[in-house]
Amino acid sequence: MAHSFLPDKPIYLQLVDRISSEIVRGERLPGDKLPSVRDYAIESGVNANTVQRVYRELEFLRVVETRRGQGTFVIENQEKLNQLREDMKQKYIDLFVTDMRELGFTLEEMVKGILHYQEREGGSDD
Amino acid sequence: MINLQQVTKKFGRFSALKDCNVSIESGKVIGVVGENGSGKSTMLRLLAGSLRPTHGKVMIDGAVVTRKISEKLAYLTDNNYFYPYFTIQQLIDFYHSQFNDFDRNKAQQLLHFMELDSSTKIKHLSKGNVGRIKIVITLSRNAPYLVLDEPFSGLDPMVRKSIITSMIRFVDLSQQTLILTTHEINEIEPILDEVILLGSGEVVAQRSVEAIRDKYQMSVVDWMESNY
Numbered sequence: 001m002a003h004s005f006l007p008d009k010p011i012y013l014q015l016v017d018r019i020s021s022e023i024v025r026g027e028r029l030p031g032d033k034l035p036s037v038r039d040y041a042i043e044s045g046v047n048a049n050t051v052q053r054v055y056r057e058l059e060f061l062r063v064v065e066t067r068r069g070q071g072t073f074v075i076e077n078q079e080k081l082n083q084l085r086e087d088m089k090q091k092y093i094d095l096f097v098t099d100m101r102e103l104g105f106t107l108e109e110m111v112k113g114i115l116h117y118q119e120r121e122g123g124s125d126d
Numbered sequence: 127m128i129n130l131q132q133v134t135k136k137f138g139r140f141s142a143l144k145d146c147n148v149s150i151e152s153g154k155v156i157g158v159v160g161e162n163g164s165g166k167s168t169m170l171r172l173l174a175g176s177l178r179p180t181h182g183k184v185m186i187d188g189a190v191v192t193r194k195i196s197e198k199l200a201y202l203t204d205n206n207y208f209y210p211y212f213t214i215q216q217l218i219d220f221y222h223s224q225f226n227d228f229d230r231n232k233a234q235q236l237l238h239f240m241e242l243d244s245s246t247k248i249k250h251l252s253k254g255n256v257g258r259i260k261i262v263i264t265l266s267r268n269a270p271y272l273v274l275d276e277p278f279s280g281l282d283p284m285v286r287k288s289i290i291t292s293m294i295r296f297v298d299l300s301q302q303t304l305i306l307t308t309h310e311i312n313e314i315e316p317i318l319d320e321v322i323l324l325g326s327g328e329v330v331a332q333r334s335v336e337a338i339r340d341k342y343q344m345s346v347v348d349w350m351e352s353n354y
Contacts, residue, residue: 005316007339007344007345007348008339008343008344008345009339009340009343010336010339010340011316011335011336011339012336038295041294042291042294042295044316045290045291045294045316045317046294046316046317047155047294047299047316047317047318047319048294048299048300049153049154049155049299049319050316050319050336
């Protein structure tokens with residue numbers, strides 16, 4: 001139970017995001033086996049029904065696949081994983097833009113701000 | 127499957143439960159929540175067959191609940207009900223002799239998980255360890271229904287955490303249904319599938335926890351407060 005959950009979003013979606021992020025960051029590699037439902041339930045402090053739902057959702061998103069009798073694995077299709085990475089990027093951009101718009105910034109100001117940020121940080125991108 | 131059909135329970139002139147309709151699917155973790163005196167314990171005692179409804183029907187797996195439900199329902203109460211002079215081992219032997227579904231292997235694993243020594247006498251256990259041993263005894267039964275009344279009451283955060291982890295680890299939701307009452311809702315929320323909210327003896331609402339988060343963007347506690 002190392003992690004806590006946000007109160008305003010379904011727990012299974014938070015776990016879907018968590019595992020997707022781990023895959024995008026390369027902490028879980030193509031072909032890696034995910035923990036069993038029970039083990040992941042214990043690890044994340046939720047019940048097995050929730051983990052089952054998480055794995056089902058990830059399977060539906062084609063991020064993982066279940067091999068009968070063997071368990072659940074990160075898919076090995078690199079194209080699909082690139083897609084996941086791209087989707088996550090887009091999702092966070094959308095969130096950023098929405099928040100900034102609510103504060104009254106225009107898209108142009110945001111782009112300028114990001115370019116400025118890049119200059120300030122020396123464009124390093126590791 | 128559990129069904130309460132128009133259940134009323136009166137103690138004298140006082141109605142502890144009023145016209146309650148509840149249905150609980152198997153394989154879920156259900157939290158019965160509500161203020162003190164809202165009828166939570168009464169509802170659990172009706173399920174456990176230790177009380178009979180004044181009106182209405184309490185049904186489990188299609189049959190009216192009687193005391194014999196204890197064959198397939200393990201019930202943990204808030205009271206102390208162990209012989210103080212028993213050792214933990216004697217307690218386990220006793221429960222094993224009383225219940226066909228008592229799994230000694232599971233009991234050993236649970237004792238190990240809770241870091242309890244089977245030679246300790248019950249009367250020498252701290253309050254926290256009494257809380258733990260009650261969980262050991264209850265979860266060691268492979269009963270289809272586990273009904274826990276205030277399993278966290280008076281216990282510190284470490285003990286509460288070990289009990290929650292033991293529920294995840296040792297309850298098999300493909301064969302078991304877990305129903306519990308507690309005021310420690312924030313802590314238990316991640317393992318709940320549904321909550322049944324009681325207020326003054328009535329069922330105010332029954333909802334899936336994920337639906338509450340999804341629909342109202344609220345934790346269960348905030349949602350409860352918005353319902354009162």
